[in-house]
Amino acid sequence: xxxxxxxxxxxxxxxxxxxxxxxxxxxxxxxxxxxxxxxxxxxxxxxxxxxxxxxxxxxxxxxxxxxxxxxxxxxxxxxxxxxxxxxxxxxxxxxxxxxxxxxxxxxxxxxxxxxxxxxxxxxxxxxxxxxxxxxxxxxxxxxxxxxxxxxxxxxxxxxxxxxxxxxxxxxxxxxxxxxxxxxxxxxxxxxxxxxxxxxxxxxxxxxxxxxxxxxxxxxxxxxxxxxxxxxxxxxxxxxxxxxxxxxxxxxxxxxxxxxxxxxxxxxxxxxxxx
Amino acid sequence: xxxxxxxxxxxxxxxxxxxxxxxxxxxxxxxxxxxxxxxxxxxxxxxxxxxxxxxxxxxxxxxxxxxxxxxxxxxxxxxxxxxxxxxxxxxxxxxxxxxxxxxxxxxxxxxxxxxxxxxxxxxxxxxxxxxxxxxxxxxxxxxxxxxxxxxxxxxxxxxxxxxxxxxxxxxxxxxxxxxxxxxxxxxxxxxxxxxxxxxxxxxxxxxxxxxxxxxxxxxxxxxxxxxxxxxxxxxxxxxxxxxxxxxxxxxxxxxxxxxxxxxxxxxxxxxxxxxxxxxx
Numbered sequence: 126x127x128x129x130x131x132x133x134x135x136x137x138x139x140x141x142x143x144x145x146x147x148x149x150x151x152x153x154x155x156x157x158x159x160x161x162x163x164x165x166x167x168x169x170x171x172x173x174x175x176x177x178x179x180x181x182x183x184x185x186x187x188x189x190x191x192x193x194x195x196x197x198x199x200x201x202x203x204x205x206x207x208x209x210x211x212x213x214x215x216x217x218x219x220x221x222x223x224x225x226x227x228x229x230x231x232x233x234x235x236x237x238x239x240x241x242x243x244x245x246x247x248x249x250x251x252x253x254x255x256x257x258x259x260x261x262x263x264x265x266x267x268x269x270x271x272x273x274x275x276x277x278x279x280x281x282x283x284x285x286x287x288x289x290x291x292x293x294x295x296x297x298x299x300x301x302x303x304x305x306x307x308x309x310x311x312x313x314x315x316x317x318x319x320x321x322x323x324x325x326x327x328x329x330x331x332x333x334x335x336x337x338x339x340x341x342x343x344x345x346x347x348x349x350x351x352x353x354x355x356x357x358x359x360x361x362x363x364x365x366x367x368x369x370x371x372x373x374x375x376x377x378x379x380x381x382x383x384x385x386x387x388x389x390x391x392x393x394x395x396x397x398x399x
Numbered sequence: 400x401x402x403x404x405x406x407x408x409x410x411x412x413x414x415x416x417x418x419x420x421x422x423x424x425x426x427x428x429x430x431x432x433x434x435x436x437x438x439x440x441x442x443x444x445x446x447x448x449x450x451x452x453x454x455x456x457x458x459x460x461x462x463x464x465x466x467x468x469x470x471x472x473x474x475x476x477x478x479x480x481x482x483x484x485x486x487x488x489x490x491x492x493x494x495x496x497x498x499x500x501x502x503x504x505x506x507x508x509x510x511x512x513x514x515x516x517x518x519x520x521x522x523x524x525x526x527x528x529x530x531x532x533x534x535x536x537x538x539x540x541x542x543x544x545x546x547x548x549x550x551x552x553x554x555x556x557x558x559x560x561x562x563x564x565x566x567x568x569x570x571x572x573x574x575x576x577x578x579x580x581x582x583x584x585x586x587x588x589x590x591x592x593x594x595x596x597x598x599x600x601x602x603x604x605x606x607x608x609x610x611x612x613x614x615x616x617x618x619x620x621x622x623x624x625x626x627x628x629x630x631x632x633x634x635x636x637x638x639x640x641x642x643x644x645x646x647x648x649x650x651x652x653x654x655x656x657x658x659x660x661x662x663x664x665x666x667x668x669x670x671x672x673x674x675x676x677x678x679x
Contacts, residue, residue, distance in 0.1 A: 131495075132491055132492055132494075132495045132577075133492045133495050133496060134492070135488035135489065135491050135492040136488065136489050136492035136493070136504065137488075138484070138485045138488055138489075139485050139486070139488065139489035139492075139508065139548070139552075140507075142485065142541065142544050142545050142548065143507055143508070143510070143511075143545070143548070145526050145541060145545070146510075146511060146519075146522065146523070146526075146545045147510075148526060149519075149521075149522030149523050149524075149525050149526040150518075150522045152522065152525040152526060152529060153518075153521050153522050153525050156525060199417065199421050200421075201414075202413070202414040202415075202416075202417035202418045202421070203417070203418040203421050203422065205414040205418070206414055206415050206418030206419075207418070209411070213663070214657065214661060214662055214663070216422070217662040217663070218653060218654075218657060218662060219422050219425070219426075220422065220425065221653055221662060222426070222649065222650055222653050223425045223426045223429060225602050225606065225649045225652070225653060226429065226606070226645065226646050226649045227605075227606040227608065227623045227626070227642075227645050227649075228606070228608060228609075229608050229623050229626050229627045229630065229642075230429070230432060230626075230642040230645050230646060231428055231429070233428075233432060233630055233638060233639070233642055234427075234428025234429055234431055234432045234642075235428050236630075237428070237431045237432065237435060237443070237445050238427075238428055238431060242444070243445065244431060244445050247445070274425070274428065277421070277425070278425075306408035306409050306410040306411070307409065307410060309410070310410045327513075328512070331513055331514075331515055332515070332516065334515045334517075335514070335515020335516035335517040335518060335519070335609070336516065336517070336609065337516060337517050337520065337609045337612070338608050338609055338612070338627055341631065342627075342630065342631065351517055352515075352516070352517035352609070355517045355520070355521060356517075356612075356613075359521070359524075359613065368521055369521055369525070371517075371521075372517060372518040372520075372521040372522065373518075375515055375517055375518050376514065376515065376518045379515050379518075380513075
């Protein structure tokens with residue numbers, strides 16, 4: 126009876142849920158290799174041969190890289206500011222509230238702003254700055270804008286969590302030893318915050334790679350990303366095995382692309398432990 | 400603030416400038432959503448030519464939308480309770496594991512966070528198809544529990560590890576059973592972690608759309624998915640009215656969290672996650 130009271134058995138419910146999720150990945154890999162019941166590599170072969178498929182993958186990577194870079198560029202200053210601000214709770218409220226609003230709602234907001242008859246175009250037309258609407262939706266620009274807005278708070282929270290913990294005495298020491306503010310930043314603050322930056326980049330990149338709703342609504346179905354393509358395969362073309370193959374490719378490519386971040390992060394941690 | 404600005408340097412100032420602009424722009428799209436929700440017209444147009452509350456009336460009076468709202472609320476509550484219980488059990492189990500196996504276990508728990516939503520969606524759909532629970536409440540619930548898992552586990556595990564083991568040992572040495580110790584000594588101290596976990600799971604489940612849209616059907620759908628579907632095929636301002644409704648619910652929930660455990664909890668559990676991911 127002793128074994129039944131082992132507290133480690135409490136892990137079972139969690140493991141069942143995780144098991145179902147991992148089983149799902151086995152199932153889609155199987156499905157992508159058995160589109161008509163028999164084993165064939167044909168879907169993956171067509172991915173490798175045809176330009177259209179590669180274009181979708183490249184577009185997804187391009188959009189995700191831009192999204193990650195812009196999120197970092199805008200998110201770092203915000204995290205830095207929040208870490209130093211006195212009234213953090215109130216500022217966090219400002220940051221977190223829009224973050225938690227459904228992505229459908231936020232993407233809808235951008236549709237109102239970016240469309241050809243949207244707020245920005247109409248404003249610019251009335252001011253006489255442009256004579257024809259600028260295309261900001263149904264292309265990668267629109268998707269990047271939407272994804273940056275969706276993912277920026279995630280980046281900020283990741284960086285902030287490290288900056289909040291960091292010891293301000295180090296900066297003061299750097300300053301009193303004669304370092305300029307810029308030097309203090311590049312030599313002290315930035316290196317300390319790197320784990321948070323990597324964490325944020327990793328999460329933002331992976332979420333951007335797998336986004337579905339934002340690419341559909343702001344990008345449309347003509348120039349799809351992998352996420353919107355998967356949606357199209359399932360609901361419009363009814364080709365589940367190909368959707369499954371896309372998912373497998375997406376997963377593998379995403380993980381391969383984040384390896385450099387993980388490696389450098391580990392390298393940093395090793396160096397600091399010594 | 401003034402005292403700070405006096406000794407603010409060039410780096411601080413440029414960071415603050417960008418930060419303030421970004422903070423100001425972040426909710427900007429939502430202002431426009433709120434604006435058009437008061438449109439009196441048949442189609443979306445900014446600015447609307449006439450104003451009315453007709454889209455709110457339409458939303459609140461439609462059984463189709465109220466059904467989806469009901470599904471989302473019930474789903475969110477069930478997911479919150481199930482995920483938090485699962486995460487609490489997992490955290491208690493992890494505490495008793497050896498360091499190495501705990502590292503692997505926690506990595507496994509964090510795994511769903513690292514899987515792109517599109518891949519997750521297809522995988523969960525395949526699972527649901529095979530068990531025969533596609534387009535059912537239980538199918539969506541399972542997917543949501545998986546998605547919320549990492550967010551629910553972190554605050555509880557952080558909280559559990561920060562507890563003073565002496566309180567537990569004292570209870571046990573005074574003859575309290577393990578279950579009694581858990582109920583009377585550990586759980587009360589875990590309140591902030593449990594609240595954060597419940598809250599996070601509810602809000603993620605209530606808003607989730609990327610994965611959920613693959614798991615719903617004609618007779619069973621959630622509010623965000625139905626909003627998406629409506630937005631994708633027609634352009635009437637009811638979507639704006641629903642959006643305002645969703646924004647208000649979210650704001651209410653954020654304020655509740657702020658009042659109960661404080662928003663710092665979100666940042667702190669995020670920090671812990673960083674350590675967990677590195678297998679510390």
